[in-house]
Amino acid sequence: MTILNMAAKKALHLTKGLALVTGMSVISFTAAYAQDVTLRGASMFDDNHAFTKTMVKFADLVGEYYDGDVEFDLRLNGELGVEKDYVNFLQQGVAIDYTIMAPSNMAKFAPAIPLMDMPFLFRDLDHWNAVLSSDAFAPLEAELAENADIMIIGYTGGGVRNLVSSAPIGNLEELAGHKMRVMGAPIQAQTFSALTAAPSAIAYNEVYNAIQSGVIAGFENEAASIQNLKFYEVAPHVTLTKHTITVRPIVMSGKTFRKLPEALQAAVMKAGSEAGAFGRELESREDGLKLQEMVDAGQVQVQEFEGREKLLEMVIPVQDTFAAEINATDLLANVRGM
Numbered sequence: 001m002t003i004l005n006m007a008a009k010k011a012l013h014l015t016k017g018l019a020l021v022t023g024m025s026v027i028s029f030t031a032a033y034a035q036d037v038t039l040r041g042a043s044m045f046d047d048n049h050a051f052t053k054t055m056v057k058f059a060d061l062v063g064e065y066y067d068g069d070v071e072f073d074l075r076l077n078g079e080l081g082v083e084k085d086y087v088n089f090l091q092q093g094v095a096i097d098y099t100i101m102a103p104s105n106m107a108k109f110a111p112a113i114p115l116m117d118m119p120f121l122f123r124d125l126d127h128w129n130a131v132l133s134s135d136a137f138a139p140l141e142a143e144l145a146e147n148a149d150i151m152i153i154g155y156t157g158g159g160v161r162n163l164v165s166s167a168p169i170g171n172l173e174e175l176a177g178h179k180m181r182v183m184g185a186p187i188q189a190q191t192f193s194a195l196t197a198a199p200s201a202i203a204y205n206e207v208y209n210a211i212q213s214g215v216i217a218g219f220e221n222e223a224a225s226i227q228n229l230k231f232y233e234v235a236p237h238v239t240l241t242k243h244t245i246t247v248r249p250i251v252m253s254g255k256t257f258r259k260l261p262e263a264l265q266a267a268v269m270k271a272g273s274e275a276g277a278f279g280r281e282l283e284s285r286e287d288g289l290k291l292q293e294m295v296d297a298g299q300v301q302v303q304e305f306e307g308r309e310k311l312l313e314m315v316i317p318v319q320d321t322f323a324a325e326i327n328a329t330d331l332l333a334n335v336r337g338m
Contacts, residue, residue, distance in 0.1 A: 037264065039097045039256070041074040042086055050286055051100045051248070052076060054156050054279030058098070058250065061271035066264050090150045093255030100156055100248050100279075104185060109148035112326040113140050116247040119191040120315045121335060125160075125284060128245040130338050132157075132280065139331055149254035153272025156279030157248035159287050163239040163305075164226055165218030166211055170239060171306040172196065181207050181219035187322050191243075194318045195311060211235050222246070223291040232299040238291070241305045245284075250276055 041059075043052045052074075059072040080086070080095055083105045089096040091109075103116040115121070116137065122128040131137070132155040141152045163169050169178055175197050182188040182199040192199040202210060210216045211234040218235050220243065226232055250272050257265060294300040305311070323332040 036069060037260065038071040038073055040095065041072060042080040042089075042096045042099045043074065043076045044078045044082060046077055050158075050279060050283040051156070053282060054100060054250070054275055055098070057278045058154075058271050058275035061274055062264075062267050065270050066267035068261070068264065070264065087148070087150070090251060090253040091148050093149075093253045096253070097256040098153075098250070098252045100250050102246075102248060104183075106144055106148065106150065106249075106251075109150070110140060110144040112143060112328040112331070114185055114187065115140070115323065115326065115328050115331065116249075117185070117244060118187055118319060118322065119161075119243040120312055120319070121332075122245050123312070124242070125158075125245060127338065128158075128247075129280060131335055132247065132276070134338065136331070136335055136338065139328075145254060151252045151254050151257055152249040153252050153269055154250035154274075154276030154279075155247060156250060156276045156283065157246040158280045158282070158284030159222035159224060159246040160242050160284070161220050161222055161244035161246070163218060163220050163241050163243075164231060164235045165237045165239065166235050167217065168237045168239070168301070168303065169218065169305075170303050172310065178218065179216045181210065181216050187318070190318050190322070191315050194315055207231070208234055220244075223287050223294065226300070227290050227294055232294055236300050238294075238300045238302045239305050240302065241308065241311065243311070248279075250279075 039059075039062075041055050043049065043055060045052055047053075047056075055074055059070075059074070062070060062072075080089070083099075083101040086096055086099050086101055087105055087108075090099070103113045107114050122131065137152070137155075144150050144152060163175075163180070165178070165180070169175055172195070175195060178197045180192065180197055180199050181202050181204075182192055184201045189199045189201060200216065202216070207216070207219050208229065208231060211218065211231075218237075219231075220241075221231070226235075226238070252268065252272070257268065260268065291300075291302065295302055319332060320329070323329045
């Protein structure tokens with residue numbers, strides 16, 4: 001197996017079963033690179049990001065489980081565009097064969113798939129991990145495969161989204177009327193409206209200035225984004241609502257998958273599942289570490305949300321309505337019952 005990372009200007013040649021030793025012949029050296037299969041990956045991030053590490057792990061596992069030669073060409077730092085571009089490439093079977101992306105970017109082809117990112121879908125990390133380790137999302141996988149010819153081969157994610165605000169928000173009374181930014185999907189605004197907040201969907205790149213100027217009093221996000229973009233400078237209060245634990249499918253082009261030898265297909269599916277588990281543990285662990293780093297640095301103050309169980313009850317009607325609209329009522333009931 002060979003892993004090529006052109007964006008990072010690296011080349012790690014891990015050809016299985018072939019040792020490169022001093023004095024080897026030119027013929028042997030050339031043979032190491034004469035691969036029959038090249039799988040092209042893409043990441044919007046650098047090699048330190050959990051998504052990139054997960055895709056490298058995927059390549060390693062494929063090499064472990066497949067008794068043959070595979071070359072992996074992984075492009076980083078958004079070299080091949082953004083996630084919306086990736087969807088088109090995967091569907092057409094060009095430029096990209098595998099990647100990790102947010103469910104919302106695939107909603108055009110699978111209208112029910114945003115359910116994965118619905119606030120308060122998961123009770124806690126154990127529930128989230130149990131769902132992603134099961135076949136609970138099989139109907140969504142089938143819908144995506146049929147409509148877009150994109151396969152889900154594993155699930156990573158693990159970033160925990162909490163309230164981030166300029167003033168403390170620790171209970172329902174303080175949340176009432178709270179002017180906050182939410183993502184553009186309607187279910188986001190509907191959820192926080194049901195919790196008596198005052199959500200609005202403004203552009204992400206305007207959030208810092210909007211809080212600073214008082215247009216909004218906060219937003220919701222993961223620790224990594226709070227830290228990387230220094231949101232703590234204008235919103236130093238983090239309330240552990242834990243309303244979303246991110247789900248990020250590892251996906252592969254169906255056109256690519258069908259061209260692979262059967263043994264390689266089996267290796268890809270096994271590696272995808274195991275790489276997903278690796279990525280979930282990695283990202284959820286890093287999420288907690290980044291939050292603690294900001295606490296230790298005096299950048300944020302963290303508090304629990306008093307009566308979080310009440311929030312779970314208040315959003316049930318919103319979730320039920322949303323699930324009915326996207327024909328996912330049975331799927332939602334299955335997730336809740338796990």
